[in-house]
Amino acid sequence: MSEQRVLLVDDEEELRRSTAQALELFGLAVLTFSNADHVLELTGFGFDGVVVSDIRMPGTDGMTLLQKIRELDAEIPVILVTGHGDVQLAVKAMREGAYDFLEKPFTPQHLAGIIRRALDRRSLVLENRRLRAVAGKRDDVEARLPGRTQVMVDLRYRIRAIGATDADTLIIGETGAGKEVVARGLHDISSRANRPFIAINCAALPDNLIESELFGHEAGAFPGALRPRYGKFEHGRGGTILLDEIGSMPVDLQAKFLRVLQERVITRLGSNETVPLDVRFIATSKVDLEAEVAAGRFRADLLYRLNVATIHVPSLAQRRSDIPLLFLQLVREAAARYGRDDMEVPAEVISAIAQRDWPGNVRELRNAADRLVLGLDPKPGETGGPKDGAGRLADKVAAFERNLIAGEIAAHGGALRPVYESLGISRKTLYEKMQKYGLDKKLLGPEHLLQDDRDG
Numbered sequence: 539m540s541e542q543r544v545l546l547v548d549d550e551e552e553l554r555r556s557t558a559q560a561l562e563l564f565g566l567a568v569l570t571f572s573n574a575d576h577v578l579e580l581t582g583f584g585f586d587g588v589v590v591s592d593i594r595m596p597g598t599d600g601m602t603l604l605q606k607i608r609e610l611d612a613e614i615p616v617i618l619v620t621g622h623g624d625v626q627l628a629v630k631a632m633r634e635g636a637y638d639f640l641e642k643p644f645t646p647q648h649l650a651g652i653i654r655r656a657l658d659r660r661s662l663v664l665e666n667r668r669l670r671a672v673a674g675k676r677d678d679v680e681a682r683l684p685g686r687t688q689v690m691v692d693l694r695y696r697i698r699a700i701g702a703t704d705a706d707t708l709i710i711g712e713t714g715a716g717k718e719v720v721a722r723g724l725h726d727i728s729s730r731a732n733r734p735f736i737a738i739n740c741a742a743l744p745d746n747l748i749e750s751e752l753f754g755h756e757a758g759a760f761p762g763a764l765r766p767r768y769g770k771f772e773h774g775r776g777g778t779i780l781l782d783e784i785g786s787m788p789v790d791l792q793a794k795f796l797r798v799l800q801e802r803v804i805t806r807l808g809s810n811e812t813v814p815l816d817v818r819f820i821a822t823s824k825v826d827l828e829a830e831v832a833a834g835r836f837r838a839d840l841l842y843r844l845n846v847a848t849i850h851v852p853s854l855a856q857r858r859s860d861i862p863l864l865f866l867q868l869v870r871e872a873a874a875r876y877g878r879d880d881m882e883v884p885a886e887v888i889s890a891i892a893q894r895d896w897p898g899n900v901r902e903l904r905n906a907a908d909r910l911v912l913g914l915d916p917k918p919g920e921t922g923g924p925k926d927g928a929g930r931l932a933d934k935v936a937a938f939e940r941n942l943i944a945g946e947i948a949a950h951g952g953a954l955r956p957v958y959e960s961l962g963i964s965r966k967t968l969y970e971k972m973q974k975y976g977l978d979k980k981l982l983g984p985e986h987l988l989q990d991d992r993d994g
Contacts, residue, residue, distance in 0.1 A: 542567065542586050542587050542588075542657050542660070542661070543567045543568070543569055543580075543586070543587040543588075543732075544561060544566050544567065544568045544569070544587060544588050544589075544590060544653055545568075545569050545571065545577055545580060545581070545587060545588070545589045545590070546558055546561070546568050546569065546570045546571065546590050546591075547570075547571045547572075547573070547574055547577055547589070547590065547591040547592060547595070547600070547603065548570075548571075548572070548591070548592040548595070548619070549572055549573060549592060549595045549596060550592070551572065554570050554572065555570070557646070557649070558570050560646035560650075561646065561649070561650055561653070563646075564646065564647075564650040566650065566653060566654075573595060573596070573597050573598065574591065574595065574597065574598035574599075574600075574602070574603040575597070575598070576734075576773070577589060577591075577603060577607075578603075578606055578607065578610065578735075579734040579735050579736055579737075579774075579777070580732075580733075580734055580735075581607055581610055581611070581614055582610050582611060582722055582725065582726045582731065582735060583610070583611050583667075583678045583682070583722075583723075583726040583727075583731075584664075584725075584726040584727070584731025584732060585611065585614055585660075585731070585732065586660060586661065586664060586732060587614075587657070587660065588614075588615045588616075588617065588637075588653050588656045588657055588660065589603070589607060589614065589615070589616045589617070590616075590617045590619065590649070590653065591603050591604070591616065591617070591618055591619065592618075592619050592620070593618045593619060593620040593627065593631070594620060594621075600618045600619070600620075600631075601618075601627075601630075601631065601634070603616070604616045604618065604631065604634060604635065604636055605634065605875065608634075608635050608874075608875060609875070610722070612635060612871075612874060612875075613660070613663045614660065615637035615638075615656035615657075615659060615660055616635070616636050616637055617636070617637055617638045617639070617640065617649075617652055617653065617656065618631050618636050618638075618639050618640070619639075619640045619641075619642060619644070620639075620640075620641060620642065621641070621642035621643075628641075630877075633877040634875075634876075634877050635874070635875075635877075637652075637656050637659075638652050638656070640652070678723070678726065678727070679694050679697050679698060679723050679727065680694055682719055682722075682723055683697070683716065683719060683720070683723065684860070684863065684864060684867055685857055685860035685863075685864065686859070686860060686863070686960070687852075687856075687857040687859055687860050689852040689856055689857050690852065690857055690860060693720070693849070693850075693851065693852065696849050697720060697723050697724060697727070697849065698727065700724060700847045700849065701723065701724040701725075701726075701727040701728050702727065702728065703728075703847075704728070704729075704730075704818055705818075705846045705847045706799065706818065706819045706820070706821075706843075706844055706846045706847070707721075707724060707818075707819075707820045707821070707846065707847045707848070707849060708820075708821050708822075708823070708827075708844050708845050708846075708847070708848045708849070709721060709820065709821070709822045709823075709848075709849045709851060710822075710823055710824075710827075710848065710849070710850050710851065711822070711824065711850065711851030711852070711853070712824055712851075712853045712899055713824050713898065713899065713901070714898040714899035714900055714901030714902055715851045715852065715853050715854075715899040715900060716851055716899070716900050717782075717822040717824075717851050718737065718780065718782065718822065719900075720849055720851055721737075721778075721780045721820045721822065722735065724778070724820060725777070725778040725818075725820075728778070728818070730776065730777050730778055730818060733774075733775075733776040733777030733778070734773065734774045734775075734776070734777035734778075735774075735777055735778050735780065736770050736771075736773060736774035736777065736778070736779045736780065737780040737782060738751075738752070738770055738779065738780065738781055738782060739782045739783065740781055740782060740783050740784050740785075740786045740787045741782075741783045741786035745788070748788070748791060749791065749794070749807055750763075750767070750769065750807055751769060751770060752769050752770055752771055752791075752795075753769040753771060753772075753794075753804050753805065753806055753807060754766070754767050754768045754769030754771075754772050754804070754806040754807070755767055755769075755806050755807035755808050755809075756806055756807065756808035756809045757808075758808060759806070759807040759808025759809075760807065760808070763807075763808070766806070769804070769806065771798065771804050771815060771817065772804060772806075772813060772815070774817050775815060775816055775817060776816055776817070777817060777818075778817065778818045778819075778820060779817050779818070779819050779820070780820045780821075780822070781819065781820070781821040781822070782821075782822050783822060783823060783824065784821040784822065784823055784827075784844070785823045785824075785825050785827055785830050785835070785836055789835065789836075789837070792836070792837045792840050793837065795840065796837065796839060796840045796843060798815065799819060799840070799843050799844070800843065802814065802815045802816070802817075803815055819844070821844050827841050828841070853899050854896045854899050854900065854903065855895070855896070858892070858949065859949040859950065860949075861891060861892050861896070861903070861949065862888050862891060862892045862944070862945025862946065862948050862949045863942070863945050863946075863949075864900070864903065865883075865888065865891050865903055865906070865907060865945075866883060866888070866941050866942070866945060868903060868904050868907035868908075869881065869883055869907045869910060869911060871907075872904075872907045872908045872910075872911040872912075873911050876908075876911055876912065878911055878912075880934060880937070881910075881911065882937045882940070882941065883910070883941055885940075885941075885944040885948075885975075885977055887910070888941065888944045888945050888948050889944070889947075889948040891903075891906070891948075892945070892948035892949050893948070936975075939971070939975075940975040940977070942961075943957070943961070943968070943971055943972065943975065943977060944975075944977055946960060946961060947972075947977065954968060
């Protein structure tokens, strides 16, 4: 097993250094950061460690970092620290998923004790996931990319097969379909999981600084370069570099990047010395790169070199029957992320969700789930607000079963045979449960009843 690490984030240099030294005396491996910018590059489903962050920092503060980490993996322990004695903030942090909360000043022994318990918990989480995967149960890939349609089954198979290799990979898919989720999945199940994951948006790189951003520079390489600087490629050594929307990379830079791919070395601006580069490259594109090659906007040799392995991410239009169950999962995740109670989604909302087109794909569907949970959606979903209190287990199970059946009926357009076959229950049992949950009148119009008669 890789060494467990503590990522310590604090903008106060003296406190950051002294805390790290004290923790190292307790046998803990610590990486320090003056801000939160690079912390997310080292966290993910495969991260075997703990994050300790000051809560009040310029830029990305501790609460925002907590939220972003929970979006990657809700079970990474995050310990937040403040010097402001804010009890309400502590309660808010705990409600939003912080592992623990410390007030300055604290003793190193106290912090080390909390970290050790958090590391034990993280190890248990990762071991349970590994055992579930070995036993053929739902694993991390399926948790992040759920769906019963064949295109999703095939997608998960390719991720598991390609992720275990070190092959450079090209991911193709529409906007919002989940290309970066796939890239993260490839990284997290690879041998590089505990190394950096650097995401670079090729469309957002400034033209005048693009080479410096990627390759780094020496002091004096250009006006304003007062000291040497690592580029993003070098910063990602040992890990994975995601080139998001690589079709937007300028043509003149494509030639230099091709050399990096072929030789696995870089040369900083202002230097003649090459630097070895041990990274895996993953590129994404929402456009047909072969068409870009034909139009002269993308190098053919770069496409062939990138295209060692290709993964196509299906749009929601290609897996419509997954939409209801995916929406329910996104609602549960949003409720947990915003510290809300579980909510029962009305059957008519699920039906409407299943019938809508989603040109923005999973990203648009996730936004709809967030709005529903926050009570911002003016659609009929407002009637399904959070339930008072946590509720009994039997009530939660019943609500889940009702939503599951409603989603399946909506996904299959009211035809019941594929519903009871996919759920693994008899036709009689399905009718009884529909009657129990009052689903027959809400989801089935006359034309659907006729369809069901033909199914019989």
